Amino acid sequence: MVKGVVFDMDGVLVDSEPFWQLAEMEVFPQHGVPITLEDTLKTQGLRIDHVVQFWFSRHPWQGATPRQVEQQILDAMVKVIQDKGQPMTGVLTTLDTLHQAGIPMAVATSSPHLLMEATLEKLAIGHYFRATCSAEHLPLGKPHPQVYLDAVDALNLHATECLAIEDSFNGLLAAKAARMHTLAIPDADHRGDPRYVIADRQYLSLEEFSLEHWL
Known part of the structure; x- marks a missing residue:
């Protein structure tokens, strides 16, 4: 029986994955990284410092530090x-359904606190969550389970x-790994990915969410 729900943020609460792709495709080429839209899918769900390190290890650049590129x-x-x-x-209907049922909710994201706060404020949904956890300062981000355990x-x-409600495989x-129940909502690029079979359920969107499925 599910007594609490933990949401990933990017691609689950907010349609931000295209924004990440655009930001990466804007910034990385400035530092000589020949990144394509398809390339951005390789690091989906990873913490931003891991994304930057992924590309720095393959296309080392001069000048700006990886930390400066992260900030850009x-x-x-x-x-x-x-x-x-x-x-x-x-999302809004699901949050309201869980709130009305008295199910406590949290956010567990690989994104930094700054971005999480900006997102929750923009969507005006911060009041739904008892806890908001970022992997920003943890030794490892997803796929390590620590942010979910927190x-x-x-x-x-x-x-x-x-x-746990997730869109990315990471x-x-x-x-x-945290031993949670799992609901996967892959984006259009990953809906046919056979790896997602490990999820307890898969939806096309949270419009399919029914609390009865998890009680």
């Missing part, structure tokens, strides 16, 4: 979230009592 991407992300951020389909602990529940691995 984050600055671009905050601006576009503030300008264009929209909730994913079914969120579950903040809800004062056991991981086996909680549902995030799904993190939730499974």
Whole structure:
């Protein structure tokens, strides 16, 4: 029985994955990285410092430090979230359903606190969450489970009592490693990915969410 729900943020609460792709495709070429739209899918769900390190190890650049490149991407992300951020389909209804049922909720994201706060403020949904956890300062981000374990602990529940809602495979691995129930909502580029079979359920969007499925 599910007693708590923990949401990933990017691609689950907010339609931000295209924004990440645009930000990366804007910033990385400035430093000589020949990144394509398809390339951005290789790092989906990873923490931004891991994304930058992924590309730096393959196309080392001179001048700007990896940390400076991270900040350039984050600055671009905050601006576009503030300008264009929209909730994913079914998010507001799902949050309200869980709230009305008295199910405590949390956010567990690989994104930095700055971006998480900007997103929750833009969508006006911060009041739904008892805890908001970022992997920003953890030794490892997803697919390591620590950010999910932190969120579950903040809800004062056991991981086996909680549902994680994820869009990326890296995030799904993190939730499974934490021993949570899992709901995967892959984006259009990953809906046919056979790896997502490890999820307990797959939806096309949160419009399909039914609390009865998890009680």
